[in-house]
Amino acid sequence: MNDPGLWRYRPNAPAPGTLLGPIADIPVGAAREYRFGRGRSTFSMFVVHIPDGGVRAYLNLCPHYSLPLNHAPDxxxxxGAILCSQHFALFRADTGACFSGACEGRSLTAIPVGVSGQGLLTIAD
Known part of the structure; x- marks a missing residue:
C-alpha cells in the first residue's frame, strides 16, 4: 500500500505551513520547482498550476527510476502533461498518474498544498 504521507520522512522535507510563495508566480498550465536543503539530501518538489485554477504538488522523482523529472529549472x-525528461514518461497534471511510458500505471508522489485567501501557496497538513 502506498503511504501518502511518506514524503514527509525524506531528508529536508518542508513542514506543514511552509510558505512557498504567491500562486501568481506560476503561470496557469506551468510548474515551478521548490528545493529545500542542499547536496545529495536536497528535497525537490514542484507545483503545477492546472488550467481549472487548482494546484497540485509532487515530489520531483520519477517512479520509474527515482530520478528528477526535469533537466532545466521549472x-x-x-x-498539458508532466514530462519525465529522463525516459519521456507522461503524467496527468491533476492526479500524477502515468499514462504513457516506462512507469505506466504508477503515480508521482503527491504533496498536499493549499492556497490562502491572499493567494499564498503553502504546504498543507
Missing amino acids: EFMQS
Whole structure:
C-alpha cells in the first residue's frame, strides 16, 4: 500500500505551513520547482498550476527510476502533461498518474498544498 504521507520522512522535507510563495508566480498550465536543503539530501518538489485554477504538488522523482523529472529549472510540462525528461514518461497534471511510458500505471508522489485567501501557496497538513 502506498503511504501518502511518506514524503514527509525524506531528508529536508518542508513542514506543514511552509510558505512557498504567491500562486501568481506560476503561470496557469506551468510548474515551478521548490528545493529545500542542499547536496545529495536536497528535497525537490514542484507545483503545477492546472488550467481549472487548482494546484497540485509532487515530489520531483520519477517512479520509474527515482530520478528528477526535469533537466532545466521549472521545465516539467509538455502539452498539458508532466514530462519525465529522463525516459519521456507522461503524467496527468491533476492526479500524477502515468499514462504513457516506462512507469505506466504508477503515480508521482503527491504533496498536499493549499492556497490562502491572499493567494499564498503553502504546504498543507
